[in-house]
Amino acid sequence: MNAASWIVLGVVLAAASVALGFIIHRRRRYGSAACEGCSLKNICTRH
Amino acid sequence: MTIDKLELGRPAVIEEVGGEGVTRTHFLDMGLTPGAVLKVVAKAPMGDPVQLLVRGYALTLRKADAADIKVRELAEGESDGGPAVPAEAENYGRNSYLHDHNAHPGLGEGGKYHSKDHENALPKGTKLSFALAGQQNCGKTTLFNVLTGSNQHVGNFPGVTVDRKEGVIKGHPDTSITDLPGIYSLSPYTAEELVSREFILDSGTKGLINIVDASNIERNLYLTLQLMELGVPMVLALNMMDEVRGNGGSIRINEMERILGIPVVGISAARNEGIDELVEHAMHVARYQEAPGRNDFCGKDDNGGAVHRCLHSVIHLIEDHAATAGIPARFAATKLIEGDDWVEKALALPEAERTTIEQIIVTMEEERGLDRAAAIADMRYTFISKLCAQTVVKPRESKEYRRSRRIDKALTGRWTAIPIFLAVMALVIWLTIDVLGAPLQGLLDDGITALGAMVGGLLESWQVSPAVQSLVVDAVFGGVGSVCSFVPVIVILFFFLSMLEDSGYMARVAYVTDSFLRKIGLSGRSIVPLIIGLGCSVPGVMASRTLPSARDRRKTILLTPFMSCSAKLPIYAFLSSAFFPGHGGLVLVCLYLLSICVGVLVALVGKHIDGGSEAAPFVMELPNYRLPQLRNVVHLLWDKTKDFLQKAFTVIFVATLVIWFLQTFDFRFNMVENGEGSMLAWVAGLLAPLFSPLGLGDWRVVTAFISGFLAKESVVSTMEVLGVLGTLSVATAVPMLVFSLLYTPCVAAIAAVRRELGGKWAIFVIVFQCLVAWLVAFGAYRLALLVL
Numbered sequence: 001m002n003a004a005s006w007i008v009l010g011v012v013l014a015a016a017s018v019a020l021g022f023i024i025h026r027r028r029r030y031g032s033a034a035c036e037g038c039s040l041k042n043i044c045t046r047h
Numbered sequence: 048m049t050i051d052k053l054e055l056g057r058p059a060v061i062e063e064v065g066g067e068g069v070t071r072t073h074f075l076d077m078g079l080t081p082g083a084v085l086k087v088v089a090k091a092p093m094g095d096p097v098q099l100l101v102r103g104y105a106l107t108l109r110k111a112d113a114a115d116i117k118v119r120e121l122a123e124g125e126s127d128g129g130p131a132v133p134a135e136a137e138n139y140g141r142n143s144y145l146h147d148h149n150a151h152p153g154l155g156e157g158g159k160y161h162s163k164d165h166e167n168a169l170p171k172g173t174k175l176s177f178a179l180a181g182q183q184n185c186g187k188t189t190l191f192n193v194l195t196g197s198n199q200h201v202g203n204f205p206g207v208t209v210d211r212k213e214g215v216i217k218g219h220p221d222t223s224i225t226d227l228p229g230i231y232s233l234s235p236y237t238a239e240e241l242v243s244r245e246f247i248l249d250s251g252t253k254g255l256i257n258i259v260d261a262s263n264i265e266r267n268l269y270l271t272l273q274l275m276e277l278g279v280p281m282v283l284a285l286n287m288m289d290e291v292r293g294n295g296g297s298i299r300i301n302e303m304e305r306i307l308g309i310p311v312v313g314i315s316a317a318r319n320e321g322i323d324e325l326v327e328h329a330m331h332v333a334r335y336q337e338a339p340g341r342n343d344f345c346g347k348d349d350n351g352g353a354v355h356r357c358l359h360s361v362i363h364l365i366e367d368h369a370a371t372a373g374i375p376a377r378f379a380a381t382k383l384i385e386g387d388d389w390v391e392k393a394l395a396l397p398e399a400e401r402t403t404i405e406q407i408i409v410t411m412e413e414e415r416g417l418d419r420a421a422a423i424a425d426m427r428y429t430f431i432s433k434l435c436a437q438t439v440v441k442p443r444e445s446k447e448y449r450r451s452r453r454i455d456k457a458l459t460g461r462w463t464a465i466p467i468f469l470a471v472m473a474l475v476i477w478l479t480i481d482v483l484g485a486p487l488q489g490l491l492d493d494g495i496t497a498l499g500a501m502v503g504g505l506l507e508s509w510q511v512s513p514a515v516q517s518l519v520v521d522a523v524f525g526g527v528g529s530v531c532s533f534v535p536v537i538v539i540l541f542f543f544l545s546m547l548e549d550s551g552y553m554a555r556v557a558y559v560t561d562s563f564l565r566k567i568g569l570s571g572r573s574i575v576p577l578i579i580g581l582g583c584s585v586p587g588v589m590a591s592r593t594l595p596s597a598r599d600r601r602k603t604i605l606l607t608p609f610m611s612c613s614a615k616l617p618i619y620a621f622l623s624s625a626f627f628p629g630h631g632g633l634v635l636v637c638l639y640l641l642s643i644c645v646g647v648l649v650a651l652v653g654k655h656i657d658g659g660s661e662a663a664p665f666v667m668e669l670p671n672y673r674l675p676q677l678r679n680v681v682h683l684l685w686d687k688t689k690d691f692l693q694k695a696f697t698v699i700f701v702a703t704l705v706i707w708f709l710q711t712f713d714f715r716f717n718m719v720e721n722g723e724g725s726m727l728a729w730v731a732g733l734l735a736p737l738f739s740p741l742g743l744g745d746w747r748v749v750t751a752f753i754s755g756f757l758a759k760e761s762v763v764s765t766m767e768v769l770g771v772l773g774t775l776s777v778a779t780a781v782p783m784l785v786f787s788l789l790y791t792p793c794v795a796a797i798a799a800v801r802r803e804l805g806g807k808w809a810i811f812v813i814v815f816q817c818l819v820a821w822l823v824a825f826g827a828y829r830l831a832l833l834v835l
Contacts, residue, residue, distance in 0.1 A: 004509040012518055016704050019697040 048120070050087065050113035051097065058086045058121045064421055065115035069234065072385065073666055075424035076232040078102040078266045079116060081417060082425065089455065092464045093562040096571070096665055102265045103441070105448075105669040107558050109565075112666070151301050155282060155310030155328035155337060167336040169253065175222045175333045178247055180274060181258035182267050183229030184670050186286040190258050190316040191226040194326065216326055224256070231266075233273045233378075234385070241389070247277055248374065254333030255281035256325070261291045261298060261313070264439060268431045271307075275339040276378040280332035281309055284325050288313040296442025303438040308340020317676075342377045344430040350415060354426045357384065357411035361404055368394040384408055385420050447671040451551070454672055458552065464559040471552075475543040476639060479536060481632045487535035488620065495532055499524030514718055518707060526703035526764030530695050533617040533760070534688060540613045541687040542680065544582050549675035553578065554667065561665050567647055568654030570594060571665050573603040577646075580610035584796035587612075588803060602653055604803055608792040608816060609646035611639060614759035618787045621763045625772050626780040638788050645789060645823060694758060702757045703764050706750065710769055722747065722769055741786065741824050742779040747771045752786070758793050781831035782824040789820035 001009075053059055061083045064074055078101055079085075085101040096109045153160025169175075179194075181187045195214030216222040225246070233244045247255065257274050259267035264285070274281060285298060304311040310328040314321035331337070345355040361380040369376040372393045382390040383404065396404070408419050415422045435441075457463050478484075503520040547553050553575055561571025572594050580587030587607040594600045619638060623631040709727035711718055719725045731746035731753065738744050747769040755762040766772065775783060791797070791813045801809035 001512045001515070002510055004506075005512040005515045008506065008509075008511055008519060009515050012515075012523065012704070016701055019700050022693075022697050023701070 048118060050085070050099070050108065050116045050118055051110040053087050053118060053120070055087050055090070058084055059118035060084050060121060061116060062119050063117040065117065066112065070112075070666075071115075072234045072420050072424075073231070074112075074116070075420055076234055076269060077106060077666060077668075078269070078428065079106075080424045080428050081421060083428070084121070085118070088452075089459060090461070091459065091559050091562060092461050095562045096558065098459075098558070098669065102263075104263045104266060107561075107571075107665060107667045107669060109561070109665045152305045154304055154308065154340070155332040157331060161331075161335070169334055169336060172221070173253070175219075175253050175330060176251070177216070177222065177224040177254045177256055177329060177333065178250075178252045179224055179226045179256050179258065180243065180247070180270070181229060181286075182231050182260070182270055184668065185229070185258055185260040185263075185267060186316045187226060187229055187258050190256075190284065190286065190314070190322075191224070193316050193319055193322055194224060219326070219330065222330070225250075225252075230270065232270055233382075234387070244277075247274070247279060252279065253336070254329055255279050256284060256329050257281055258284045258286050258316070260287055261285040262287050262294070262296075262442060262445060264298070265428070265431055265435055268434070269427055272344055272427050272430065273378070273381075275307070275309065276342050276375060276381060278338050278342060278375040278377070280335075280337050281339060282325060282329045282332060283307065283309055283311045284316075284321075285311065285313045286316050289315040289318055289320065290445060290447065291442050294442035294445040295440075297440045299438045303434065306341070306434055306437065342375075345426050346430070346433075349426065349429055353411045353414035354422050357407050358426075360407050364400055364404060364407075365394055365396065368396055368400075381423055384411075385423050445671070447673070451669075451671040455555065455669075459555050459559055464555075468556055468559060471547070473636070475540070475547075476635060477632060479540045479543060483539050484536035484616075485620070485631065487539075488532055491535060492529070492532035495524065495528040499528055514711065517711065518704070521768050522703050522707035523700075525767045526707070526761075527695055527700050529621075529767050530617060530699055530760040530764050531692065533620070533763075534691055536616050536620070537613045537691055538684050538688050540616070541582055542684055544578065545680055545683045546675055547578070549673065549679065551670045551672045554669050557667060558669060565665075567650040568657060569602055569606070569650060570596070570599045572667065573599060573606075576603050576607050577610050580607040580612060582613050584608050584610070584612050584792045585799045588796060588799040591803070598657070601804060601808070602650065604800055605653070605808075605812065606646050606650055608796055608800075608812060609642050609649065609789065611642045611788055612759065612792070612796075614793070615762075615787060617760055617763045618755075619784060621766065622775075622780050622784055626775070626777050634784070638784060641785065641823070642788055645819060649819065695760065698758050699761050699764060702754055702761050703768065706754055706761075706765055707768055710750070737821075741782040741821070741828050742776075743782060743786070743824075745771075745774040747774055748783065752790065755787065756791060756794060758795075759787075762787060778828070778831045778835050781835070782828040785827040786820045786824040789816060789823055791816045791820075 048059075050059075061079060061081050063081060064071060064079055066074060083101055085099050087097050088100045088105065089098040091097070091107075094110070096107045097113055099106045099108060179187060179191055191214065194216050196217045213223065213225050216224055227243045227246060230240045230243050232240065234240060246252070255274055255277075257271050259271060261267075271283060283303075285300070288298070291298065298313065300311050300313055310332060312321055312325045312328055314325055316322070345358050346352070347355045349355065358377075358380055361384060362376050365379055365383065366376050369379040372379070372395070374390065374393060379390050379394060383394065411422060412418055417425060458467055499520055502524065503516065506516045506519060547556075556578070557571040557574050559571075560574045564571055564573055573591070576587045576590040576594075579590050584607055587610065588604050591600050591603045591607065594603060616635075619635055620631060623634045627634050706727065709730075710722040710725045712726060713719050713724050714726055714729075722728055727750050728746045731749040734749045734753075735744045735746050738749055743749070747766075748771055750769060751762045751765040751771055754765040792800075797809050797813060800812050
């Protein structure tokens with residue numbers, strides 16, 4: 001693979017890492033995908 | 048006679064409220080108390096439910112429930128002004144020095160009105176946390192948006208605002224405000240009511256902002272009185288004062304403030320009127336912890352004083368227990384008398400005291416001539432009636448209400464309601480897919496394809512390796528790009544759904560479909576989660592929380608994934624354009640009808656398993672029609688677009704890369720041609736025989752289904768990356784469409800089901816839907832082989 005290939009691969013993998021990090025961040029922030037958009041999210045005692 | 052036998056338009060007075068349990072409490076909370084005057088103003092297409100006008104607002108009730116409420120028709124000339132108010136209006140003087148009823152009491156204000164002698168100020172720097180409480184559909188979210196500057200979606204359907212709601216009051220960084228779900232009372236009728244009161248009692252909130260719909264003040268104040276019993280510093284915001292004034296009404300705010308002992312501020316949240324004053328008062332009562340000046344609403348001479356004596360006896364008996372449990376004694380006493388299990392458990396009363404209290408309550412019931420729950424509700428409404436008699440000049444029938452009644456003649460009319468509903472839904476789908484969605488989607492798709500080709504050419508000129516070229520062109524542009532092109536279709540669908548909800552039509556749909564839904568064991572309220580499920584199953588499942596019955600909730604949640612969500616639209620459009628060109632709309636209508644038919648069949652089977660037990664009562668308020676606010680709609684669409692793109696560039700992007708990797712390399716990490724021999728081909732090949740009877744035994748098809756479990760949009764990107772179209776024919780496209788329509792919802796929807804019903808039900812949904820999808824797809828395939 002030439003340098004251009006490594007650079008393009010690096011960019012795609014960096015973007016994938018950012019996307020993955022974002023997914024993990026949201027999971028930690030909201031606990032569960034199910035809680036997103038729920039009106040009781042902030043007050044529900046089941047959390 | 049009972050309400051169900053009452054003629055249209057004949058006024059009657061309630062004599063006795065039957066029924067039992069929390070449902071009966073809910074009737075009472077909604078203002079259906081002995082002595083209240085009502086009339087039946089309309090009946091749903093199949094004659095059931097009926098629409099009542101009580102305490103100035105429209106309420107729907109099933110005939111079976113209406114049969115529990117005894118009424119007496121009012122004679123000619125008899126007053127229909129509601130419960131009698133004593134001729135000599137009681138002087139509710141909280142502050143005896145205020146002889147002049149027009150004087151401004153100045154509660155919750157600084158300057159000359161603030162006495163430092165009795166202040167109980169919080170230490171400087173304490174964060175002032177507020178809870179925003181109010182009944183459903185009273186403008187709560189509008190006020191929240193004005194207070195915080197946020198853009199939460201505002202609906203016009205009782206209880207279906209599904210947003211995360213916490214913010215900071217603008218200009219006051221040391222504050223926080225939580226928008227509680229809309230509730231009618233603090234009775235544990237719905238999960239929201241229970242959670243709201245737990246929040247107020249346990250979260251250490253420093254102040255309450257209680258918003259009421261001033262144009263429907265009697266019923267709204269019912270919650271206010273209960274909130275005041277909690278002893279938390281609070282401000283009363285009379286919303287929609289502009290509508291009251293516009294319809295010739297007025298409210299003597301100073302007088303109301305003096306009687307209630309809390310600051311009262313007239314506002315119009317929609318027009319941003321009175322907000323600064325409201326914030327100022329809220330900050331003041333919270334900072335100086337000024338509790339409501341009144342929490343006693345039982346007059347000692349009211350109806351012989353039986354309730355007054357009972358309530359005060361119980362308060363004295365439980366005072367120490369209430370203090371230990373951290374529940375305000377007055378609130379605990381009323382709830383105990385009403386028969387609230389949660390309060391009874393929290394107080395942990397010894398047997399002797401429980402017996403004494405029971406005797407006191409029985410004596411009160413005998414003296415008052417009403418049972419305990421009715422007596423307490425009557426006590427509150429009696430106080431409200433007196434308060435309103437002194438302070439409220441009722442507006443004439445509002446033009447908004449008159450307009451709604453005129454529109455309802457068509458939209459909820461006996462012969463017109465169902466055809467109009469079906470026409471509206473068909474129009475929404477047709478406009479979304481054919482008229483508006485398809486051209487916009489085509490345009491976007493062309494743009495993305497051109498961009499992909501350009502980038503591909505660039506990579507070629509840089510002599511980038513074929514594997515990396517494939518990663519960028521096939522995975523990123525082919526996969527994520529093709530999903531992104533469906534943004535217009537999804538945004539347009541959400542636009543129409545939000546129009547239906549904001550206008551108030553969704554509540555009418557619940558009303559007119561209740562009779563049919565009851566036949567399959569659901570409630571009219573179930574229609575809302577089901578229609579929202581057409582957009583996305585996750586909020587659909589969440590919206591089911593507004594259903595008061597656990598059984599209805601469970602059935603609605605299980606049926607919501609059968610409603611084809613918008614994320615599946617790209618699959619239908621992709622396959623239709625390839626195999627049924629020019630008939631996309633017809634294919635889509637057939638798929639939607641099929642999903643509804645399967646859903647109905649499943650519901651009927653569920654009803655049979657349940658033993659055909661009756662659905663929970665349908666008690667719902669019908670809001671006036673309103674024109675959706677442009678700002679509100681634009682924000683909703685922006686949110687949905689953002690959500691969709693966020694999903695495309697996170698979950699779908701990562702999933703596409705993983706699938707590309709698995710289908711491009713074998714187990715020795717050698718690049719393979721066309722996916723044959725790849726890791727993915729091996730894994731999917733294990734499951735492929737299960738799909739052979741459907742004509743879908745190719746590993747690439749199975750892979751597309753597996754990726755759809757992560758997000759339905761991924762099915763299209765996987766089909767694109769793997770070249771699934773080449774493996775299908777017209778006959779096999781049919782089971783492919785049907786299986787995609789009905790098989791397990793995505794992982795986010797399953798997580799929502801797990802949150803609501805538990806892990807076992809979530810697994811049940813996955814297995815059950817796959818099974819149903821397989822069976823129906825098998826039938827469809829056989830039929831397609833015969834016909835096509």
